[in-house]
Amino acid sequence: MSSALQARLTRLGLLLAAPALALLLAYAVTTLVLEIAGDPAGDVWDQILSWPEPRNLVNIINAGSVYYLSGIAVAIGFRMNLFNIGVDGQYRIAAFVAAVVAGEAWLPGYLNTAFAIVAAMAVGALWAGIAGLLRVTRGVSEVISTIMLNAVSTGLVAYLLRKLAVREEGSNDIGTREIPSDSWIGGFPLPGASNEVYGFVIIAAVVGIAYSVVINRTRFGFDLRATGQSETAAVASGVDVKRMIVISMLLSGAVAGLVGLPILFGDAYTYGVTFQSGLGFAGIAIALLGRNNAIGIVLGALLFAFLEEQANPLQIVVGVSPQIVDIMQGVIVLAVVIVYEVVARFGSRLEQRQAGRDLGTGGDAGAGRGGPGDKEVART
Amino acid sequence: MxxxxxxxxxxxxxxxxxxxxxxxxxxxxDDTGSNGETGETGDNGDKCVEPGDMTIGMAYDVGGRGDQSFNDSAAAGMDQAACEFGFNTEEGEAADGEPESAREERLRTFADAEIDPIIAVGFAYAPSVAKVAEEYPDSNFVLIDSADATGDNITNVLFAEEQGSFLVGAAAAMKSETDQIGFVGGVNVPLINKFEAGYVAGAEAVNPEIEVDVQYLTEPPDFSGFGDPAKGRTASQGMFDGGADIVYQAAGGSGAGVFEAAAASDGMAIGVDSDQYVTADPSVQDVILTSMLKRIDIAVYDYLSEVDAGEIPTGEQVYDLSVDGVGYSTSGGFVDDITDDLDDYKQQIIDGEIEVPTEPAS
Incomplete structure (x- = not known):
């Protein structure tokens, strides 16, 4: 009983140790870069680590919700060992279609909103599904096909935007027809803030819960994780791997279709040339950071949003380029990947030593090879 | 460097x-000796006036100070005014792919610090200026390249880019020996389409048979085409290899790659926004035939001098050929022999005899 508790505590400790170490490493590397460049590291950290104003908090939550959806979309693929780099193209084409559908307003009020959301998910799923189909029918790596589809999506959206956009005389901006205000998703205020938290945050939370439940508590989720960990084992236990690949790409794409919608329905109300780009790639980093875990991705998304929001005024307040945050984010992601590996090895060695002690041999059975594969080897 | x-x-x-x-x-x-240190202008050289208690904020577009082109032109105007009138300056710069809230927050940071006026460089700031100008009715905002945000405390600075581009298009057609020229646009947006439309119209006015290759580096919302010299180089290299001998670039920071390609292929290139014969890397100076000047520097300087005089202008300020708000540069002396012809076209445009299109024909 007590040993079980102890094992739990050890696991929890290891779980927290990895991100803490990664953050420390990022702090150290960033400070080093700042010092070498001769910039005031102390002032930079004062600004970044200061408690945000209410309106900045709102911005962090809003940006975080967008990153969160992107992270979940990528994580669905990751769980299946699929590398969906195409979230970027999927969310842009989906947001564009949603903007057009909602702007045309064939249905009244929130029916229009719901219809646009469904359309966005369908388009995102379809776009990702192409890569899934190519993978199962022609063996094309989804990494390659999704990168290509990103480029196709960019071109297609730009072309269609030109066809469908409304542009005021003399304006340098073009965009889709503005969504009628009765189809906007209202936000809710935070005390002291002049701006509002996107209402879409609730939908993001629902997506997160659904993700967690489906992956961890359903037969489908089990099959998905099993296929991700060992395709041959999954086949042996009767999983139709091809079907799983297509379905998980469709799901990943459907969630990717939601990524741009908080912005569309809560802020921009139109898809124009300045619609935020690059969200899909941020999702990859955030899914890695959150270890594909629904809660982990919340933390990762908020961390990225927090760093970017806090760094924005750096140039004005401290005179240091806010791009220092790019370095910080890059180091955090790299460090997380490395540190988790190190911690996992350390953990499995601890476990082996414990097992050895329990068996009374006193030695650390199997130690020396290390590696995360050891557990599986020991079990077979 | x-x-x-x-x-x-x-x-x-x-x-x-x-x-x-x-x-x-x-x-x-930029290595032209202009003040590299951000935010500390006004104490450089002995001619400058000692800075007073007034601070100007400038929010740059993607690329920021040092793009040798669009943003640098705005910076130059501010630097000059800061020096002459004794203003302090603060600067912030947009990141590619940043959310709308980041632009708003940049403007609010200025306004909260009682920095006034606040100059937003680029049409991407239109929605954020509209929003933040309303929140801070006592602050003054300048929005360059857009009339989409209007208000009592907003000044919209607009340029007739197509007119200046018409003149460099005419120059290219006169100087081309292969009767084939090129245009490289940074991002395929209406603003850059204006450059293309004017350039093609100018070239065809001189030589109706001329062939103009047109290529844009990226499609929105990917704005990396304004800051990626490698893309500029690849695109223009294709044009030079295909027989074009002069390429005009309206691609911000990517233009440096066009100059490199021109140097490597014995071609010529036309700069944009700033006088790039002066601002570009000295190694490619000799290939810069002329530059289409978009005098953001003059617009910013004009505005600030009026601010210094105590009157803050609002509403639309249009800079076209008639006020030399756009034009072409003669540095390097490559177009000295055709300036009469070009000035003739210029007069016809000012007089309204030639109407330059703002959208590409196709």
Whole structure:
């Protein structure tokens, strides 16, 4: 009983140790870069680590919700060992279609909103599904096909935007027809803030819960994780791997279709040339950071949003380029990947030593090879 | 300097994949002796007036100070005014792929620090200026390249880019020996389409048979086409290889690549926004036939001098050929023999005899 508790505590400790170490490493590397460049590291950290104003908090939550959806979309693929780099193209084409559908307003009020959301998910799923189909029918790596589809999506959206956009005389901006205000998703205020938290945050939370439940508590989720960990084992236990690949790409794409919608329905109300780009790639980093875990991705998304929001005024307040945050984010992601590996090895060695002690041999059975594969080897 | 900035680009790119953020050459300062230190203008040289208690804020577009083109032109106007009238300056710069809230927040940071006026460089700031100007009715805002945000405390600065582009298009057609010229646009947006439309119209006015290759580096919302010299180089190299001998670039920071390609292929290139014979890398100076001047510097300087005089202008300020708000440069002396013809076209445009299109024909 007590040993079980102890094992739990050890696991929890290891779980927290990895991100803490990664953050420390990022702090150290960033400070080093700042010092070498001769910039005031102390002032930079004062600004970044200061408690945000209410309106900045709102911005962090809003940006975080967008990153969160992107992270979940990528994580669905990751769980299946699929590398969906195409979230970027999927969310842009989906947001564009949603903007057009909602702007045309064939249905009244929130029916229009719901219809646009469904359309966005369908388009995102379809776009990702192409890569899934190519993978199962022609063996094309989804990494390659999704990168290509990103480029196709960019071109297609730009072309269609030109066809469908409304542009005021003399304006340098073009965009889709503005969504009628009765189809906007209202936000809710935070005390002291002049701006509002996107209402879409609730939908993001629902997506997160659904993700967690489906992956961890359903037969489908089990099959998905099993296929991700060992395709041959999954086949042996009767999983139709091809079907799983297509379905998980469709799901990943459907969630990717939601990524741009908080912005569309809560802020921009139109898809124009300045619609935020690059969200899909941020999702990859955030899914890695959150270890594909629904809660982990919340933390990762908020961390990225927090760093970017806090760094924005750096140039004005401290005179240091806010791009220092790019370095910080890059180091955090790299460090997380490395540190988790190190911690996992350390953990499995601890476990082996414990097992050895329990068996009374006193030695650390199997130690020396290390590696995360050891557990599986020991079990077979 | 060059090598370091390339190193930064490479490092930035490898991080970009991990961090999901655009990489930019933001460390690249221009080496023309203009003040590289950000935010500390006004104490440089003995001619400058001692800075008083007034601070100007400038929010740059993607690329920022050091792009040798669009943003630098705005910076030059501010630097000059700061020096002459004794203003302090503060600067902030947009990142590729940033959310709308980041632009708003940049403007609010200025306004909260009682920095006034606040100059927003580029049409991407239109929605954020509209919003923040309303929140801070006592602050003054300048919005360059857009009339989409209007208000009592907003000044809209607009340029007739198509008119200046018409003149350099005419120059290109007169100077071309192969009767084939090129246009490289940074991003396929209406603003850059104006450059293309004017350029093609000018070239065809001189030689109706001329062939004009047109290429845009990226499609929106990907704005990396304004800051990626490698893309500029590849696109223009294709044109030079295909027989074009003069290429006009309206591509911000990517233009440096067009100059490199021109130098490598014995072709010529036309600069944009700033007088790039002066601002570009000295190694490519000799290929810069002329530059289409978009005098953001003059517009910013004009505005600030009026601010200094105590009257703050609002509403639309249009800079076209008639006020020399756009034009062409003669540095390098490559177009000295055709300035009479070009000035003739210029007069016809001012008089309204030639109406320059603002949208490409096709």
């Amino acid at each position: 060059r090598r370091t900035s390339q190193l930064v680009v490479v490092a930035g790119m490898s991080l970009a994949l991990a961090a999901g953020c655009g990489s930019r050459t933001d460390t690249e300062e």
